[in-house]
Amino acid sequence: MKHFDIALIGTRAVQYRLLVMLLAVAIFGGVSVDDFLTMDTLQSVIDRATVVGFLALGLTPVLIAGQIDLSIGSMMSMAGITTIFLQPFIGNLPAAGVGVLVGVLIGAINALMVVVFKINSLVATLATLLIFASLALLLTNSYPLSSEDPIFGLPLTADFLVILTPRSAIFLIAAVLMFVWLKLTPTGRNLYAVGSDASAATSSGINSNGYIAASFVLSGFFAGVAGMMQSLSTAAGSPVAGAVMLIPAITAVVIGGTRLEGGRGSSLATLGGVLALGALTTALEYNGVPSYTQAIYTGLLLILLISLDRIVSGNSGTTSRARRSVRVAPRNSPHPRRNA
Numbered sequence: 001m002k003h004f005d006i007a008l009i010g011t012r013a014v015q016y017r018l019l020v021m022l023l024a025v026a027i028f029g030g031v032s033v034d035d036f037l038t039m040d041t042l043q044s045v046i047d048r049a050t051v052v053g054f055l056a057l058g059l060t061p062v063l064i065a066g067q068i069d070l071s072i073g074s075m076m077s078m079a080g081i082t083t084i085f086l087q088p089f090i091g092n093l094p095a096a097g098v099g100v101l102v103g104v105l106i107g108a109i110n111a112l113m114v115v116v117f118k119i120n121s122l123v124a125t126l127a128t129l130l131i132f133a134s135l136a137l138l139l140t141n142s143y144p145l146s147s148e149d150p151i152f153g154l155p156l157t158a159d160f161l162v163i164l165t166p167r168s169a170i171f172l173i174a175a176v177l178m179f180v181w182l183k184l185t186p187t188g189r190n191l192y193a194v195g196s197d198a199s200a201a202t203s204s205g206i207n208s209n210g211y212i213a214a215s216f217v218l219s220g221f222f223a224g225v226a227g228m229m230q231s232l233s234t235a236a237g238s239p240v241a242g243a244v245m246l247i248p249a250i251t252a253v254v255i256g257g258t259r260l261e262g263g264r265g266s267s268l269a270t271l272g273g274v275l276a277l278g279a280l281t282t283a284l285e286y287n288g289v290p291s292y293t294q295a296i297y298t299g300l301l302l303i304l305l306i307s308l309d310r311i312v313s314g315n316s317g318t319t320s321r322a323r324r325s326v327r328v329a330p331r332n333s334p335h336p337r338r339n340a
Contacts, residue, residue: 011312017305018256018269021276029283036283043163049278050171051076051230053271055242055249057174058222060270061215063253064182066195066262067121069216071110072223072249073242074132079103079227081136084145084237092152096232100224106132107220111213121216129246136239145237153232167229174222178267191215195262247295251302252277260306 029036055072062069083099090098106128113124147153156167164172182188191211193201198208223242231237255273258265277298284294 015257015312017308018272018276021255022272022279025276025279025283029279029286033283033286036286039163041282043159043165045275045278045282046163046168047157047165048282049274050165050168051226052245052248052252052278053171053274054174054222054226054229055245056252056270056274057171057178057267058219058226059249059253060178060256060258060265060267061182061191062121062219063258063260064191064195064262064265065212065215066198067114067212067215068125068260069107069110069219070122070125070246071106071128071132072219072226073244073246074129074136075103075106075220075223076227076230076242076245077136077239078106078132079224080231080241081140081145081237081239083228083231084147084235085139087152088148092149096228099228099231100221103220103222103224103227104217105220107217107223108213110220111216114216115209115213133239133243140237140239142239144239147231147235147237150235153235156229156233167233170229172271175267175271182265182267187211192263195264197263244295247298247302248277248281251298251305254302254305254309259309 026037029041035041055076059069059072079099079102082102083095086095086098089095110121110125110128113119113127114121157165160166160169182191190201190206193204193206194208194211198212202208226245227242230241252273253265253270254260255276256266256269256271257273258270280297281294284297285291289297
C-alpha cells in the first residue's frame with residue numbers, strides 16, 4: 001500500500017510537472033538570488049521568453065498532429081535577415097511582413113514534402129533546417145546585418161502594462177487565441193483526432209493531410225514572427241539567431257505536457273512551459289552558470305520529461321496508436337486481418 005502511494009504521488013508529480021517546475025524554480029531562484037521574486041524579474045522573464053515562446057507556439061499544433069518540425073530555428077534566422085535586409089528598399093513595416101511570409105513559405109515547403117511527397121517529417125524538416133541555415137549564412141557572408149533604422153523596433157521591448165512589453169503582450173494574446181481555436185472549435189478538435197490516429201480520422205471524414213499541412217504552415221508563420229520580432233528588437237538580423245532555439249522550444253512544449261507522439265497538448269500549457277524554462281534560465285544566469293552549461297541542463301531536462309511521460313503513460317507512442325486503431329476497427333468484419 002505504501003509503495004502504491006509513492007507510485008501514485010510520482011504519477012501525479014509528472015502529470016502536474018508544469019506546476020511542480022514553476023514552484024521549484026521559484027524556490028531555487030528565491031533562495032539563491034536576491035530580489036529574484038520581484039515584478040522586474042517577472043517582466044524580464046516574460047519578455048526574454050517571447051522569442052522562444054513564438055517558436056514553441058508554432059510547434060504545438062505540429063506536435064499535436066503527430067509530426068515534428070526541426071526547421072523552426074532556420075526559419076527564424078531567414079525571417080530575421082529578410083526583415084533587416086529589405087528595410088531600406090521597401091520600408092520597415094512591409095519588410096517585417098515579408099519576413100513573416102518567408103517563414104510561411106518555408107512552412108509550406110515542409111508541408112509539401114510531408115503531405116505530397118510522403119517524406120517523414122523528421123527527415124523533411126531536418127533537410128530544410130540544413131538548407132536554410134546554410135542559406136542564411138551564405139546570404140549574409142556569415143555576418144549579422146545591421147538595421148538602418150535601429151530605433152524602429154525599440155518600442156517592442158518597452159514597458160507595457162506593468163509586467164509586459166508589447167511583444168510579450170502579443171505572445172500572450174496569440175497563446176490565448178490558439179487555446180480557443182484548439183479547444184473550442186471543430187477544426188481544433190479535429191487536429192487532436194488527426195494526432196491520435198490519422199487513419200481513423202480520415203475514415204471519419206476528416207482531411208488529415210490538410211490539417212497536417214496547415215500545422216506546418218502555422219509553424220512557419222510563428223517562426224517568421226519570432227525572427228521578425230527578434231531582428232527588430234535587436235536592430236540586427238543574425239544568420240545564427242535561431243540555431244540555439246530549437247531545443248529550448250521543444251523543451252518548453254514538452255514541459256507543458258504536449259506529447260511528441262501527438263494527440264495531446266495545449267497552447268496555454270506551452271505558455272507555462274515557456275515561462276518555467278525562461279525563469280530557470282534567468283535563475284541560472286543570475287547564479288553565474290554559463291550559457292553552454294545551461295544547454296546541458298536543458299537537454300537533460302528534455303530527456304527526463306520524455307522518459308517520465310513514457311513511464312507514466314505505460315505505453316510507447318506506437319503501442320498507444322495501435323491500441324487506438326484496434327478500438328476503431330470494425331468488430332464484425334467478415335474477413336478479419338490476422339497479425340503476422
